[in-house]
Amino acid sequence: MVKQAKFFRKQAKTAERMALAYSDAELSQNFLNMAKAYRSQADVLKAKEKSKAKKKSNKK
Incomplete structure (x- = not known):
């Protein structure tokens, strides 16, 4: 489950970067x-x- 939590945290960082990329x-x-x-999650x-x-x- 630790790998899953790590995956979700990585996805969160990606989503934050995407948020900053769009005007x-x-x-x-x-x-x-x-x-x-x-x-x-x-x-x-x-x-x-x-x-x-x-x-x-x-x-x-």
């Missing part, structure tokens, strides 16, 4: 919204991974 305000905002969504995946690791350590 159209609506299009730029759409890319920024996409970046935010990608980061949120990455955060969820990372939280799940931490939770999973914590459960494993509690079993020992």
Whole structure:
């Protein structure tokens, strides 16, 4: 899952670069919204991974 989170963070950075590249305000905002969504997804995946690791350590 860490690889997936890393992928989503990379996509977020790409979307932010795209937002800066366009002068159209609506299009730029759409890319920024996409970046935010990608980061949120990455955060969820990372939280799940931490939770999973914590459960494993509690079993020992």
